[in-house]
Amino acid sequence: MIALDATDRALIRALTEDATRSAGALGRALGLSQPACWRRIRRLEEAGVFEGRRLDLDLQALGFGVTVFLGIKLATKGRVSLEDFERAVTAIPEVQTVEHVLGMYDYRLRVVARDIPDFERVLRRRIMTLPGVGNVEANVLLSEERRPGPI
CATH class of the missing domain: 1.10.10.10 (Winged helix-like DNA-binding domain superfamily/Winged helix DNA-binding domain)
Structure with missing residues (x-):
């Protein structure tokens, strides 16, 4: 600190x-x-206050018109299944963030896609086939306001 x-x-x-x-x-x-x-x-x-520098991309301009937040509950629990899931999900290019959370779901993912049919393809072919995936809940992002934080 x-x-x-x-x-x-x-x-x-x-x-x-x-x-x-x-x-x-x-x-x-x-x-x-x-x-x-x-x-x-x-x-x-x-002091580690800054964690690197990043460039904010305009996803719409790049052709990614849909952002979906997925809540994922793993069907099986255990150290091996968590590690297997994390390793596999981070290899999917459409998955922007992977958050291991406490609550109703085990993971929260931010996924981008070109459109809803493209998202369905990513969901069916990539996400639902990941090791240990059980229940999945999707929330489509309608709008977003970014704030700098409490500083």
């Missing part, structure tokens, strides 16, 4: 909005010199 001051929090918010901004531009926006801003960024990186 790292102690964050108001400037650190402002820097984190600015980077979550646009991680491509230079240390100089960020420093000007926050009232810091470029070297002081860069030192803060490095300190936050070294």
Whole structure:
């Protein structure tokens, strides 16, 4: 755990909005010199506050018009079946996230597809054939608003 001051929090918010901004531009926006801003960024990186940098893709522009969240309950429990399932599901390119959760389901998946027939194909041929899959519940994403978080 790292102690964050108001400037650190402002820097984190600015980077979550646009991680491509230079240390100089960020420093000007926050009232810091470029070297002081860069030192803060490095300190936050070294403390593990940032888990890499990512590029947000426009899935619609790439032809993926459907996002579905799947709740998956495994039919069998045990260390081997969890590992087998996780290894197999992470190999499916349409599966964007795999979350091992507590509750009604064992896993929550975020799956993208070109359209509903394409999703059905992924579901039938790839997901339903995974080791240990029991019950599956699908929720189609209608809209999404992303927020930077509590910082």
